[in-house]
Amino acid sequence: MVKPPLADIWAWLDEVPDPEIPVISVVDLGIVRGLDWDDGTLEVAVTPTYSGCPATSVIAMDIETALRDRGIPDVRIKTQIAPAWTTDWLSEKGRARLEEYGIAPPRAAGGPERCPRCASRNVSKVSQFGSTPCKAHWRCDDCLEPFDYFKCI
């Protein structure tokens, strides 16, 4: 087997969607931490977002499937927990896509900058937790729509 360049593999992984938020890829999410060849086996280091996030095992399976489809039969997923995942690793492209999708991207200030629908800055927190471990529940006080905020950790 001819080993494809790692840059190509990164590009392929950038087409693997996050199972919960399909507008961003697993690369956008910053959870693919490294690629390495160990003889004929491609080792993919993946870090979990939240310790108990049920999407983690689905993500590992999706990565393996995508790489097999590209002709890499031997893939090993290595779970790497250090350094711990942080929302700082979210790509700029990923942040923009989240907002287009209706999820306010994380901010160090601890809350969304604006409503992802009408861009109003008049927003308030409904609940610190939301529909998935990575999100909190907010509301726009102008357009009155509820929206998800990607928690900053």
Place this chain on the structure above:
Amino acid sequence: IALANVALDLIGQTQMWLGLAADVEGQGRSADDLAMLRDVWDFRNVLLVEQPNGDFGQTLMRQFLFDRWHVAMLGALSGSSEPRVAEIAAKAVKEVRYHAERSADLVERLGDGTGESHRRMQAALDRLWPYVGELFADDAVDEAMAEAQVAPLPSSLRDDVMAEVEAVLARATLTIPEGAFAQGGGKTGARHTEHLGHMLTNMQWLQRAYPGATW
């Protein structure tokens, strides 16, 4: 939703801790084996975490008392001499800080809320307070771990955690019960409360009824 999310984080963290314990033990057992195939007397946990949910006030108060200790313990474990312990702790503490923020906020709002919410929060504190002391009790295992710089002495966390707990409870207009009596026995497995057995029955029945079942 918050309770489910907190539970999910804690289950994920427990998988990592039990996975490490199984590795260290080296008997070929997995995290699942340790969770699903041990009986009450083999569990080593503080009694606080096996107390029943009760009403929302009791669930929340238990979470608050645990979260404050948990943040401090994980913070100290992040500097463990054992890298695998330090890695899990550094990952978990980020999630747990978030839990602690919410539970303190709600304890304050419900304690200093209506007459009814105050009464329930005070009842929860009265009921759970005797289980707090065990969080900070040192035993021979703790001393050996501290000696090897794997984990802090639980007693070394007491002052900071208590100062935070007291500050939140004061803002919540709640009164800490008098008396220093503390329940104990969970950490050695010598004396669990009856609640753990009921919980394990629920949790383990599938593996007990269909040994080795997977899906």
